[in-house]
Amino acid sequence: xxxxxxxxxxxxAASRILGKxxxxxxxxxxxxxxxxxxxxxxEILEANARDVAAARENGMRxxxxxxxxxxxxxxxxxxxxxxxxxxxxxxxxxxxSGSVRPNGMFIQKIRVPMxxxxxxxESRPNVTVDGATLCLKSGNAVLLRGGKEAIRxxxxxxxxxxxxxxxxxxPADCIVLVEDxxxxxxxEMMRLSGVLDLLIPRGGAGLIQSVVQNATVPVIExxxxxxxxxxxxxxxxxxxxxxxxxxxVSRVSVCNAAESLLIDEEAAPALLPRLAAxxxxxxxxxxxxxxxxxxxxxxxxxxxxxxxTEYLDYKMSVKVVSGLDEAISHIARYSTGHxxxxxxxxxEAARRFLNEVDSAAVYVNASTRFTDxxxxxxxxxxxxxxxxxxxxxxxxxxxxxxxxxxxxxSGQIR
Amino acid sequence: xxxxxxxxxxxxAASRILGKxxxxxxxxxxxxxxxxxxxxxxEILEANARDVAAARENGMRxxxxxxxxxxxxxxxxxxxxxxxxxxxxxxxxxxxSGSVRPNGMFIQKIRVPMxxxxxxxESRPNVTVDGATLCLKSGNAVLLRGGKEAIRxxxxxxxxxxxxxxxxxxPADCIVLVEDxxxxxxxEMMRLSGVLDLLIPRGGAGLIQSVVQNATVPVIExxxxxxxxxxxxxxxxxxxxxxxxxxxVSRVSVCNAAESLLIDEEAAPALLPRLAAxxxxxxxxxxxxxxxxxxxxxxxxxxxxxxxTEYLDYKMSVKVVSGLDEAISHIARYSTGHxxxxxxxxxEAARRFLNEVDSAAVYVNASTRFTDxxxxxxxxxxxxxxxxxxxxxxxxxxxxxxxxxxxxxSGQIR
Numbered sequence: 102x103x104x105x106x107x108x109x110x111x112x113x114a115a116s117r118i119l120g121k122x123x124x125x126x127x128x129x130x131x132x133x134x135x136x137x138x139x140x141x142x143x144e145i146l147e148a149n150a151r152d153v154a155a156a157r158e159n160g161m162r163x164x165x166x167x168x169x170x171x172x173x174x175x176x177x178x179x180x181x182x183x184x185x186x187x188x189x190x191x192x193x194x195x196x197x198s199g200s201v202r203p204n205g206m207f208i209q210k211i212r213v214p215m216x217x218x219x220x221x222x223e224s225r226p227n228v229t230v231d232g233a234t235l236c237l238k239s240g241n242a243v244l245l246r247g248g249k250e251a252i253r254x255x256x257x258x259x260x261x262x263x264x265x266x267x268x269x270x271x272p273a274d275c276i277v278l279v280e281d282x283x284x285x286x287x288x289e290m291m292r293l294s295g296v297l298d299l300l301i302p303r304g305g306a307g308l309i310q311s312v313v314q315n316a317t318v319p320v321i322e323x324x325x326x327x328x329x330x331x332x333x334x335x336x337x338x339x340x341x342x343x344x345x346x347x348x349x350v351s352r353v354s355v356c357n358a359a360e361s362l363l364i365d366e367e368a369a370p371a372l373l374p375r376l377a378a379x380x381x382x383x384x385x386x387x388x389x390x391x392x393x394x395x396x397x398x399x400x401x402x403x404x405x406x407x408x409x410t411e412y413l414d415y416k417m418s419v420k421v422v423s424g425l426d427e428a429i430s431h432i433a434r435y436s437t438g439h440x441x442x443x444x445x446x447x448x449e450a451a452r453r454f455l456n457e458v459d460s461a462a463v464y465v466n467a468s469t470r471f472t473d474x475x476x477x478x479x480x481x482x483x484x485x486x487x488x489x490x491x492x493x494x495x496x497x498x499x500x501x502x503x504x505x506x507x508x509x510x511s512g513q514i515r
Numbered sequence: 516x517x518x519x520x521x522x523x524x525x526x527x528a529a530s531r532i533l534g535k536x537x538x539x540x541x542x543x544x545x546x547x548x549x550x551x552x553x554x555x556x557x558e559i560l561e562a563n564a565r566d567v568a569a570a571r572e573n574g575m576r577x578x579x580x581x582x583x584x585x586x587x588x589x590x591x592x593x594x595x596x597x598x599x600x601x602x603x604x605x606x607x608x609x610x611x612s613g614s615v616r617p618n619g620m621f622i623q624k625i626r627v628p629m630x631x632x633x634x635x636x637e638s639r640p641n642v643t644v645d646g647a648t649l650c651l652k653s654g655n656a657v658l659l660r661g662g663k664e665a666i667r668x669x670x671x672x673x674x675x676x677x678x679x680x681x682x683x684x685x686p687a688d689c690i691v692l693v694e695d696x697x698x699x700x701x702x703e704m705m706r707l708s709g710v711l712d713l714l715i716p717r718g719g720a721g722l723i724q725s726v727v728q729n730a731t732v733p734v735i736e737x738x739x740x741x742x743x744x745x746x747x748x749x750x751x752x753x754x755x756x757x758x759x760x761x762x763x764v765s766r767v768s769v770c771n772a773a774e775s776l777l778i779d780e781e782a783a784p785a786l787l788p789r790l791a792a793x794x795x796x797x798x799x800x801x802x803x804x805x806x807x808x809x810x811x812x813x814x815x816x817x818x819x820x821x822x823x824t825e826y827l828d829y830k831m832s833v834k835v836v837s838g839l840d841e842a843i844s845h846i847a848r849y850s851t852g853h854x855x856x857x858x859x860x861x862x863e864a865a866r867r868f869l870n871e872v873d874s875a876a877v878y879v880n881a882s883t884r885f886t887d888x889x890x891x892x893x894x895x896x897x898x899x900x901x902x903x904x905x906x907x908x909x910x911x912x913x914x915x916x917x918x919x920x921x922x923x924x925s926g927q928i929r
Contacts, residue, residue: 117847117871117873120871120873121870121871200892202890202891202892206881206885208891213873215903216873216903294727298903298904299903299904313708313731314731317727317728319734319902319903319904320733321904337926340926343926343928344926344928347928347929348928351928351929433531455921456535457531457534457535459531459534459627459630459919460919461919461920462919462920462922463919463920463921463922464922464924465922465923465924466923466924466925466926466927467620467922467923467924467925467926467927467928468927468928468929470928470929471620471922471927471929472920476616476929477616477622477920478614478616488733489629489630489712489713489733489917490712490713490733490735490904490905490917491904491905493917493918493919493920494918494919494920503903503904503907504907504908505873505874505875505876505877505907505908506875506876506877506886506891506907506908507869507877508876508877508878508879508881508885509879509880509881510878510879510880510881511880511881512751512754512757512758512880512881513880513881513882513885514757514758514761514762514765514881514882514884515761515765515882515884515885515890
């Protein structure tokens with residue numbers, strides 16, 4: 102048995118015990134975790150400071166350093182998020198449906214935890230707590246494999262959480278950290294068939310692709326968003342500008358930020374210069390098609406590849422389209438299936454966009470930035486699925502469960 | 516573009532058109548398909564006769580020949596199954612939930628077709644019609660890749676179905692057959708990422724494993740059933756015999772047939788000889804643990820590997836266990852997560868078995884043979900999922916759909 106198989110089988114064994122725990126017990130453990138994280142803040146922040154110092158030494162860029170860094174404020178936010186989970190309904194045990202069959206058997210479909218969940222992520226230590234506690238609340242044991250730059254922070258977090266869970270009678274192995282942060286360990290984890298019931302990669306497009314290419318365990322792809330704003334010819338100009346600027350610049354580094362602007366050729370001459378100026382004023386560099394650049398010569402020329410790029414930066418691609426049909430086909434070709442919005446005053450354009458655009462969240466006259474578990478009212482979010490299997494869009498606790506059929510008979514045979 | 520990529524992209528393009536078709540139009544196409552299959556029965560049965568002749572020449576064994584063979588009676592049953600689909604509710608378009616958010620946006624979650632579905636299967640030509648029409652009803656275009664022994668039958672079926680669909684205004688490419696039945700073509704199909712939204716393998720354990728190991732598109736594992744009957748010490752002896760015999764021999768070649776008998780050590784001395792005799796009388800060879808063989812010396816000795824084998828034959832493994840805990844751990848270790856049954860009169864044993872056995876369908880006092888879309892009241896079945904992601908247990912039309920969020924705004928930004 103390799104080390105990875107041993108970590109996996111410990112998580113699997115713990116999942117069987119955790120799956121039997123009533124909600125009250127799991128909530129006690131969450132409360133204990135939140136308290137322990139705060140009481141052990143000195144140890145955690147010191148570990149994190151060592152991670153940050155090492156990352157600086159290795160020349161990590163500031164945006165990444167920021168994601169890696171913790172302070173008392175951020176830690177307090179993390180503890181608060183754990184406490185919030187206590188209030189949410191436990192999805193495990195909910196009966197989805199039930200009926201008596203003609204032969205007298207009673208069949209019910211009941212929601213149950215997935216079992217053993219794996220999460221592979223990058224160097225954001227908050228995901229360690231977030232992922233572990235969402236899994237715990239839904240009755241899943243978790244195998245966590247974070248980025249190597251955050252290993253000291255992750256070790257501290259996991260040590261504290263395991264002890265707190267154990268103090269409430271849960272198996273410590275309901276939270277296990279993969280201590281080996283090599284590339285090889287991630288590959289091995291993706292192939293733990295028969296051990297992991299679900300693997301969630303959280304991170305950039307490269308990580309997601311690597312998981313999709315290599316995993317043999319069931320995967321949910323999350324969080325790659327090449328989101329579009331389509332300004333249809335009938336759009337209200339003020340609304341178009343407001344939504345576009347919000348979707349692009351309110352937070353550029355997130356998956357629900359817009360990356361591409363499509364605009365109808367009828368609207369472009371009057372409206373595109375104004376929209377471009379509003380974005381440029383916020384520091385956005387635009388990459389335009391030839392027709393966009395005729396109207397706005399200051400745009401950089403767009404390469405074909407720009408339309409497929411999730412910039413996560415102050416950059417946006419722009420294309421003038423002949424109308425709704427071209428907009429829909431362009432999105433079908435380049436979108437990652439995350440979130441797209443149309444700005445329009447036309448009923449039929451809105452109706453067709455909602456029905457024909459094949460993405461997790463499709464908006465009329467609202468910013469793509471709303472695709473988020475909190476904004477959708479789920480209370481918590483484990484990620485945003487861009488695939489169609491199992492869960493699509495923001496995933497709350499229910500996405501961490503599956504169902505089983507329980508059949509109550511009295512001797513029936515077929 | 517390879518031939519496979521071309522087939523895939525034709526299906527993908529057709530899925531966009533099919534996804535917009537109202538239920539009425541899809542039902543017309545189903546009626547036309549059922550009629551055309553019957554009207555063209557001579558062409559279809561001749562093609563099938565050529566397949567059967569070639570298979571005989573190549574030495575295919577009779578059980579497989581039987582699965583490959585069609586006659587007027589079977590074809591009539593196939594047409595009848597297509598007509599039954601017309602009566603079923605279309606899952607696409609159903610609104611699952613909806614609410615107005617505090618900022619006034621209306622969010623609804625609506626069920627939509629998956630898009631482009633792939634099915635890889637063996638030499639059962641009925642799956643060609645079954646798979647194509649279930650996909651059509653739920654609004655999915657389908658790429659079919661059947662076994663090479665059935666290629667002539669499949670070509671005839673697909674030609675007839677495509678023409679019938681087209682005559683009703685559906686794109687012919689909503690049903691495409693992979694004409695290349697090489698192993699390489701199956702591998703290529705499993706890697707059509709970004710084209711296929713879902714891949715369903717239907718067949719034996721070898722096929723399923725190959726798909727799980729090689730696929731990069733989302734997969735639903737189906738139909739491998741190493742099902743257990745656990746006779747708990749309090750079991751009614753008559754009921755135990757009735758359920759066991761039914762689960763083992765009513766149809767040995769199907770995935771919900773029982774493959775392994777577990778019996779409590781307290782019950783074994785009085786009951787196991789009787790159960791063994793009943794099975795042996797039906798022609799079942801038993802492979803027993805040492806304690807079983809002390810009670811029933813005529814049993815063959817079981818190897819460790821017997822407990823992990825789905826025989827699909829008149830064979831069954833037998834193990835005497837110390838009680839419920841050992842039964843549950845044995846099942847956790849060897850089961851494929853399909854269906855398991857306990858026979859008991861004890862409330863707590865029933866309760867724990869239902870909750871702690873981690874399979875798609877868990878029975879108290881009923882035969883595992885009931886795990887079936889028809890028996891569960893779904894009206895139709897595309898397969899039985901043994902994984903936890905997306906669908907678990909018998910999959911009806913709804914398992915061929917996903918959801919999307921449609922958001923109706925009035926200019927909201929975040």
